[in-house]
Amino acid sequence: MPHPPFPMHVSVTEAREMLSALLPALGTETVPVAQALGRTLAADLEARVSHPSATESALDGIAARETDTLSASAETPVRLRIAGESRAGVPFDGTVGAGECVRIYTGAPLPAGVDAICPVEELQDDGPEHVLLRRPAFPGDVRPEGGDFRAGEVVMRAGLRLSAPRVALAAALGHARVPVRRRMRVALLSTGDEVIEPGLPLKPGQVYDSNRVGLSAMLQESGCEVIELGHAPDSPASLQAALGAAGGANVLLTSGGVSMGRYDFMRDLLVEHGSVSFWKVRMRPGGPAILGGWNGLPVFGLPGNPVSSLVVFHVIVRPALTGQPVQSLKLRAATPFRGLKDKTAFWRGVIREGEVGDYGAQGSGILRSLSDADALVIVPEGGAVEVGEVVDVVLL
Numbered sequence: 350m351p352h353p354p355f356p357m358h359v360s361v362t363e364a365r366e367m368l369s370a371l372l373p374a375l376g377t378e379t380v381p382v383a384q385a386l387g388r389t390l391a392a393d394l395e396a397r398v399s400h401p402s403a404t405e406s407a408l409d410g411i412a413a414r415e416t417d418t419l420s421a422s423a424e425t426p427v428r429l430r431i432a433g434e435s436r437a438g439v440p441f442d443g444t445v446g447a448g449e450c451v452r453i454y455t456g457a458p459l460p461a462g463v464d465a466i467c468p469v470e471e472l473q474d475d476g477p478e479h480v481l482l483r484r485p486a487f488p489g490d491v492r493p494e495g496g497d498f499r500a501g502e503v504v505m506r507a508g509l510r511l512s513a514p515r516v517a518l519a520a521a522l523g524h525a526r527v528p529v530r531r532r533m534r535v536a537l538l539s540t541g542d543e544v545i546e547p548g549l550p551l552k553p554g555q556v557y558d559s560n561r562v563g564l565s566a567m568l569q570e571s572g573c574e575v576i577e578l579g580h581a582p583d584s585p586a587s588l589q590a591a592l593g594a595a596g597g598a599n600v601l602l603t604s605g606g607v608s609m610g611r612y613d614f615m616r617d618l619l620v621e622h623g624s625v626s627f628w629k630v631r632m633r634p635g636g637p638a639i640l641g642g643w644n645g646l647p648v649f650g651l652p653g654n655p656v657s658s659l660v661v662f663h664v665i666v667r668p669a670l671t672g673q674p675v676q677s678l679k680l681r682a683a684t685p686f687r688g689l690k691d692k693t694a695f696w697r698g699v700i701r702e703g704e705v706g707d708y709g710a711q712g713s714g715i716l717r718s719l720s721d722a723d724a725l726v727i728v729p730e731g732g733a734v735e736v737g738e739v740v741d742v743v744l745l
């Protein structure tokens with residue numbers, strides 16, 4: 350292909366932006382908070398209440414005035430009168446006077462007049478109405494009103510990925526439903542004559558279809574709707590039939606058949622009968638990825654190599670589908686990482702004691718380099734990383 354009529358060797362950022370530009374803007378919807386896992390928050394979320402809603406105890410024990418208890422020790426315990434009880438949901442509504450305390454439980458509101466807690470382990474009953482403290486009550490064992498968030502405060506920003514802790518937070522803020530981006534409907538197809546369903550007897554040269562399983566899992570994790578197109582063998586006719594079955598999808602993801610081989614028909618089909626926005630990305634793994642269109646449907650062709658397809662999904666496709674940026678952080682390198690002259694490398698790394706080291710085998714067919722790794726170590730084009738240098742990593 351001497352002068353292809355489309356860009357080749359685009360950067361990772363360009364690839365992501367070109368895919369985003371082809372995807373439809375889907376708008377937003379509200380969903381029950383318990384079903385929002387993985388979705389992208391579409392509007393800022395305010396706290397409808399404060400949490401804690403009142404200053405409360407962090408321990409089971411008694412609540413007292415700190416000043417009444419300062420002299421308490423195992424040898425000289427302090428004796429207080431029990432004025433009542435405060436339980437989570439059933440607060441004590443009186444006032445606690447000097448020399449008095451209330452029995453209190455974790456999460457129960459602190460009654461007026463007291464400011465400190467002594468845990469049950471440091472107490473001894475002294476008759477039905479009194480208690481002995483073997484140490485002073487601590488003000489630090491109370492949880493102040495609004496210590497987590499205050500009513501009216503904007504706590505979550507639009508664009509956040511709703512992870513499990515964030516779904517819990519949205520519920521704690523008082524939201525039964527949350528506004529989220531509509532799900533991208535993604536048709537998923539794996540290709541290759543040698544690729545067969547996991548579990549079938551494996552003939553020589555065959556390989557189990559791990560890409561479709563892995564990509565489907567990543568799509569679900571990302572809050573996308575998956576339209577399973579199954580698997581197509583390496584023939585233009587069967588690929589065309591599969592492409593035609595992707596109706597209703599917003600985008601089609603394929604795996605395999607995009608490199609230089611004679612049987613890499615996916616690329617040929619897009620070049621000859623569809624459209625191509627780019628072919629090849631300056632990255633490893635994942636270099637042969639292709640973006641194009643088929644009858645108006647955006648098609649992203651992921652390379653067949655198992656590590657390549659999942660890494661390209663992670664750093665290019667997922668951010669474009671969800672609008673959630675790739676989150677990177679900086680770590681010191683425990684081993685050297687080689688650079689590539691004209692490609693950004695995403696080497697698999699393991700994090701130990703706050704530093705990131707080389708996983709070892711970095712072949713694009715070594716799936717364990719991804720499943721056992723903690724992070725992708727980003728080495729920019731032309732760069733190389735020495736031991737002790739700080740590198741950008743993307744957590745897996």
Ligand SMILES: Nc1nc2c(c(=O)[nH]1)N[C@H]1C(S)=C(S)[C@@H](COP(=O)(O)OP(=O)(O)OC[C@H]3O[C@@H](n4cnc5c(N)ncnc54)[C@H](O)[C@@H]3O)O[C@H]1N2
Nearest residue numbers: 539541557558559560605606607608609613652653654657
């Ligand atoms: N002469 C060249 N050969 C290759 C180049 C190149 O530039 N010049 N690029 C290499 C790179 S980089 C990659 S990545 C692969 C990508 O090739 P394809 O997208 O055409 O993928 P296939 O040839 O179909 O398969 C590659 C490899 O992956 C296995 N595979 C495919 N699908 C699956 C699946 N669903 N689950 C598990 N494994 C799968 C397949 O059996 C092959 O082993 O091309 C290099 N070659």
Ligand code: MOO
Nearest residue numbers: 634635636657713
């Ligand atoms: O990226 Mo290929 O993706 O280097 O094996």
